[in-house]
Amino acid sequence: MIVNKNGVGVCLLLAALFLPMAHAISVSYGSSGYSGSVSVSETYKLDDSTAMAETTDLSSGAVSQSTSLSGTGLNLVTKSVSGGAYGIEAAAQSYGALGMSTALSASGTSGGMSQSVSGAGNIAAVSAGTSVSDAVCNIAQVENGLISTAQSTTSGGSVSGAQSTSLEGEIGVVGSISTTGDSGMAVTGEIIGEGKIDADLCSSDTSITGQVSVDGTRWMDSQDMSIVGSNDFGIVVEGLRVAGDGIGTFSVNAAHVSTADARKSNVRTNAMTYYQNSPLSYTTTGWRWNRASPLVLYLKADSNLASEGLNSNSVREALTSAADTWDGVTSRNLFYDGGVIVDSRKNADNPYDGYSVHAWKYLSLAPSALAYSRTRYGYPKVNGYYTVLESDVSYNTRYSWTTDWSTAVNNNGRIFDVQTVALHELGHTLGLGDLYTLPSTDPRRGDYSQIMNSYNDPQRTLGSGDIAGIRKLYGI
Ligand SMILES: [Zn+2]
Structure with missing residues (x-):
């Protein structure tokens, strides 16, 4: 010294x-x-x-x-x-x-x-x-x-x-x-x-x-x-x-x-043994749908959707099925029972209009993005969870999409299943987090049975961790 x-x-x-x-x-x-x-x-x-x-x-x-x-x-x-x-x-x-x-x-x-x-x-x-x-x-x-x-x-x-x-x-x-x-x-x-x-x-x-x-x-x-x-x-x-x-x-x-x-660190170290379809395999984001009235989802049916070769009715059914899959494992009625509302005037990626909209868009500056959700949350906090205010999901028309299960299975990695991606993104909307962003030492990270892990195959059902997570947020 x-x-x-x-x-x-x-x-x-x-x-x-x-x-x-x-x-x-x-x-x-x-x-x-x-x-x-x-x-x-x-x-x-x-x-x-x-x-x-x-x-x-x-x-x-x-x-x-x-x-x-x-x-x-x-x-x-x-x-x-x-x-x-x-x-x-x-x-x-x-x-x-x-x-x-x-x-x-x-x-x-x-x-x-x-x-x-x-x-x-x-x-x-x-x-x-x-x-x-x-x-x-x-x-x-x-x-x-x-x-x-x-x-x-x-x-x-x-x-x-x-x-x-x-x-x-x-x-x-x-x-x-x-x-x-x-x-x-x-x-x-x-x-x-x-x-x-x-x-x-x-x-x-x-x-x-x-x-x-x-x-x-x-x-x-x-x-x-x-x-x-x-x-x-x-x-x-x-x-x-x-x-x-x-x-x-x-x-x-x-x-x-x-x-x-x-103060939480973000240190990644060597891989370890991962859970296999475990009820422990979920993580929460800190927000959830706190309102008593169900969440209304909109589908923007426009020329982007049509030029994908997608039929707005089939997409509406795929999104509604994804929403119902989450709704079906908890006693709370989370999503509006009338199904997804088709509305060509609502816009996704406008996180300040109060509407939760799914839309197909040509992301000219985002060639690598397949799909993304943009969720806004805030006060009030209810039982420790912030309140989702709206959650938009955008799907990139640069890539191919299908609502047909066998088309998705037979073209895995080339044609993407709308319902699989919607199921994952709606998990975020409801307050579940990604497993793949957990530290590699975390045993949940390699549990690919969960929809909240990354897209590796078409998957329209929930894993036991997905179910445990949504019940943790909304009850059995
Ligand atoms: Zn995700």
Whole structure:
């Protein structure tokens, strides 16, 4: 530890390190002055291929530092800086090609730290900050892919953070969380299956602005985020994508969170033994249909539907059957008994009109999206569950759809079954979450008997976890 109390600048050059083998280095130092003291600690676990240069300046109660690093293999870098009433941390872990630079400037009362991380392979970068009652966190992670992310955090009297991230790979996650006291807001984007996420997010004082795009389509923008921040509780867009030679998924969320939620980590580790059609295999989202009157679903019957070769009556029956399948396993009458209402004037993907609409659309900017739901939920909270306000489902006419079971079975992966996708999406509408987004250590994640797992085959019936989940929400 180097402590400088006399105001004379000290320049530390930790030098370009060419390490003969993997080494762990820990460095801690601090500086005190009239405005207080600041301390820094760093840890490096570097591959033997990795080179690093670091320059640190210490003066009375202040520190500034810059680091650059490049290498391959397994590398882990963590840095934290703290002053009288604030703290900032940044970390990056990679397995693969890595280029990284960091900069920090801090005093006893405030500080800022940024890191720029790019590379290929498995890479995660996190930047976080706290002040007396505020916290922000930005995270970006890719598996088997490429990433370029710039993250920064400043803290002192208040705390703010930002990230600009572009990643593509087999699994990708981008997230930003901002909290004050016990509550805050989170925005996340996630892909499973080959794909791309671009996100620019700025967070401070429990509000987040920016945008999240998946495969080039902007699913969440500042307008959505400000509505979530000021009026409603959350917006979730989740859907199916064509990914490589299989079917992948994506989800983009903007929500209020509790500080406890914000602390939950999103760590993925090796696979394990999964449940097989278990009643334990469900997860809830935190919202449900709280109203006494049943939920009315609309089908937009328009030229898009007709040009798919779909008959609006058959689609209406498929959607109604999907709704009835959920209704049939709980005592609550969840969906309107008159069936889905065909109405060409209602629009899906308008999450603010109060109508829950299913529609077929040519998603010109979303070539990989098969189908997605956009659910808006908010107050009141009933027995701990937020209230679904509306839930729209869009089906991409770039892909082929059928209401015929044998056509779907015989063309699995090429022609998609309307009722299967509707059954899954209506599960979200009612408050069940995806199993495939659970950590890979979770035994529910590999239970493909559940409709709330990913689409692997046409499936018009519920698994025992789906049934247990809906009964947990609505009773037997
Ligand atoms: Zn889903």
